[in-house]
Amino acid sequence: MHLPAWSQLWLLSQIEWQRLFLTRRGWLTIAASCLLWFVLLRYLVMPLSQWMLDPAINEGAEMVAGWVDVRQLLLWPRPELSLFWLLALVLSPMAAVLFSAGQICRDRSRGTLRLYCLRISRSSLLLGRFLGQLLVQGTLLAVTLAASLALALWQGAALSLELLSAALFCWVFVMLCLLPFTALMSLMSVWLNSSRAAVSLAIVVLSVLPVVLGVLAYYWPGVLPLFGWLPGAQIPALMNSQPWQSWAPLALPVGQALLLLALSLYSFQRRGI
Amino acid sequence: MTVLVDCQGLSKHFGNKAVLQQLDLQLHAGAPIALVGANGAGKTTLLSVLCGYIQPDQGRVQVLGHQAGSPALSGRLGALPQDAQFDPDFGLARQLHWLARLQGMSVAKSRQETERVLALVDLTAEAGAKVAQLSHGMRKRLAIAQALLGEPELVLLDEPTAGLDPLHAKALRDCIQRLSKDCTFVISSHNLFELEQLCGTVLMLEQGQIRQQIAQASGAGVLRLQLCQENYQPLLPLLQQLPGLVSFQIVSKLQLDLQYDAERAADFDVLLLQLLHQQGIDYRQLSRGQSLEQLLFQSDG
Numbered sequence A: 001m002h003l004p005a006w007s008q009l010w011l012l013s014q015i016e017w018q019r020l021f022l023t024r025r026g027w028l029t030i031a032a033s034c035l036l037w038f039v040l041l042r043y044l045v046m047p048l049s050q051w052m053l054d055p056a057i058n059e060g061a062e063m064v065a066g067w068v069d070v071r072q073l074l075l076w077p078r079p080e081l082s083l084f085w086l087l088a089l090v091l092s093p094m095a096a097v098l099f100s101a102g103q104i105c106r107d108r109s110r111g112t113l114r115l116y117c118l119r120i121s122r123s124s125l126l127l128g129r130f131l132g133q134l135l136v137q138g139t140l141l142a143v144t145l146a147a148s149l150a151l152a153l154w155q156g157a158a159l160s161l162e163l164l165s166a167a168l169f170c171w172v173f174v175m176l177c178l179l180p181f182t183a184l185m186s187l188m189s190v191w192l193n194s195s196r197a198a199v200s201l202a203i204v205v206l207s208v209l210p211v212v213l214g215v216l217a218y219y220w221p222g223v224l225p226l227f228g229w230l231p232g233a234q235i236p237a238l239m240n241s242q243p244w245q246s247w248a249p250l251a252l253p254v255g256q257a258l259l260l261l262a263l264s265l266y267s268f269q270r271r272g273i
Numbered sequence B: 001m002t003v004l005v006d007c008q009g010l011s012k013h014f015g016n017k018a019v020l021q022q023l024d025l026q027l028h029a030g031a032p033i034a035l036v037g038a039n040g041a042g043k044t045t046l047l048s049v050l051c052g053y054i055q056p057d058q059g060r061v062q063v064l065g066h067q068a069g070s071p072a073l074s075g076r077l078g079a080l081p082q083d084a085q086f087d088p089d090f091g092l093a094r095q096l097h098w099l100a101r102l103q104g105m106s107v108a109k110s111r112q113e114t115e116r117v118l119a120l121v122d123l124t125a126e127a128g129a130k131v132a133q134l135s136h137g138m139r140k141r142l143a144i145a146q147a148l149l150g151e152p153e154l155v156l157l158d159e160p161t162a163g164l165d166p167l168h169a170k171a172l173r174d175c176i177q178r179l180s181k182d183c184t185f186v187i188s189s190h191n192l193f194e195l196e197q198l199c200g201t202v203l204m205l206e207q208g209q210i211r212q213q214i215a216q217a218s219g220a221g222v223l224r225l226q227l228c229q230e231n232y233q234p235l236l237p238l239l240q241q242l243p244g245l246v247s248f249q250i251v252s253k254l255q256l257d258l259q260y261d262a263e264r265a266a267d268f269d270v271l272l273l274q275l276l277h278q279q280g281i282d283y284r285q286l287s288r289g290q291s292l293e294q295l296l297f298q299s300d301g
Helices: A005-022 A024-052 A079-099 A105-110 A112-117 A122-154 A161-191 A195-219 A221-229 A235-239 A248-270 B043-051 B092-102 B107-120 B136-147 B166-179 B192-198 B235-241 B268-279 B292-300
Strands: B003-014 B017-028 B033-036 B058-063 B077-080 B154-158 B184-188 B201-206 B209-215 B222-227 B245-250 B255-260 B283-288
Touching: A005 A024, A005 A122, A005 B092, A024 A079, A024 A122, A079 A122, A079 A161, A079 A195, A079 A235, A105 A112, A105 A195, A112 A122, A112 B092, A122 A161, A122 A248, A161 A195, A161 A235, A161 A248, A195 A221, A221 A248, B003 B043, B017 B043, B017 B058, B017 B184, B017 B209, B033 B043, B033 B192, B033 B292, B043 B058, B043 B077, B043 B154, B043 B184, B077 B136, B092 B107, B092 B136, B107 B136, B136 B154, B136 B166, B166 B184, B166 B192, B184 B192, B192 B292, B201 B292, B209 B292, B222 B268, B235 B245, B235 B268, B268 B283
Parallel strands: B033 B184, B033 B201, B077 B154, B154 B184
Antiparallel strands: B003 B017, B003 B058, B201 B209, B222 B255, B222 B283, B245 B255
């Protein structure tokens, strides 16, 4: 009487998903997410998209802040979606770090992990939790994306296949970009005993690594290409892309996620619970 | 007899401290087995190794023919880990249902099992409540309930009655006695009275090794008499006249231990009760055999 591995993973990810809707912590996450995106859509995306809809803007469009090419954004079917794309690429990794910090450590400190590990392997537990976090983030992203789409329709866009395709692109590509961040938090959660410590270490890793590489590159320019291997390194390039333009930049986050997950599994197998 | 647990040369260190040292142990299916020892003797560590929660530094551990921690033990091994808590944000029944599903039960069977184990620990009325709303004792009973999901062959209980009120502690003892026909329990506890009542074999762990393994015998030849009042003085000369008496020892103001020749005087206990009745001496308890405390600590003086 054993549940197949895929059923275990599905059940575990469903448990994480239910946590979003059935617990106070989950409701707070939804409320914070909705509030943040309401403010962004209402006070940033709405006025900016109206500005971008002005045909005159096409003439003066250029690079903003050195790394966002407004000309590329204007090629999207609707500016609401292109602005959502920009914001999601920047904010979602941060949300992933914050929301998925307790994947393992919360249950380990409480002892709940011991109840699970009597029934399933540690690898199933870790992967199930990881998938659960992706399911949660995918849900939140879908809700906010739907709000952006609704804003576009409200501002006069016609519901077209092109619009829906661009929305689907946003969801798929942002989710792929989140993979290494969620996997990183899986590793931090295995290594550390609290969500707070996991978030702190993740912030240190994500902010110190580029600085260390910068210092190394100053003395040894040969290490410069390593910048391209950092989590989220592909995000600036993606910001200036159009829907379904290229899948190539996504090989990096997928590879990073696989590597981090392998490291998490190895650490989790060896650690006492 | 089926070997449930087979440990050979088991060692575990935490820093410089050796908690288990070259421990050899073989447990067979049957009556509940007690695991006793002082704080820090290694009881919880041993149970954690058996459950696969921690890896030993050295040695071999087989549980039900599989390596400890193997997913093949799912549903066959149940455990009450020390201080393990359920998620406070979810309901009792929901979490038990999840565990049962992960154990491989169908949706219908897991619901049925959830109801069964909740009834066993008298938590049916709280099935829908969140764990955060439960008292400490109720949480303990819930943790015991999960250990019984799916009727496992071996159940490891670490301090099962610690924190339980007397009523529920007794109910749990009754439950263990009832279930021990089909399942072997290994119980780690400091409550010798409880272990005496439940267990056929007692393992004493000291400095990371099994120091003693005691099989509780029928207790023929030894009686423990507990009186209601400190009035044994007039009884002593009369006791010496009882046929079959070998010796007696005054353990405390209210307790006497008597040793008798069980072959020559099989009805010694009856004669003793008659004597007490004739002398009008009230007694609280008369029990056969040495107490677990005596068995474990008599060599220490």
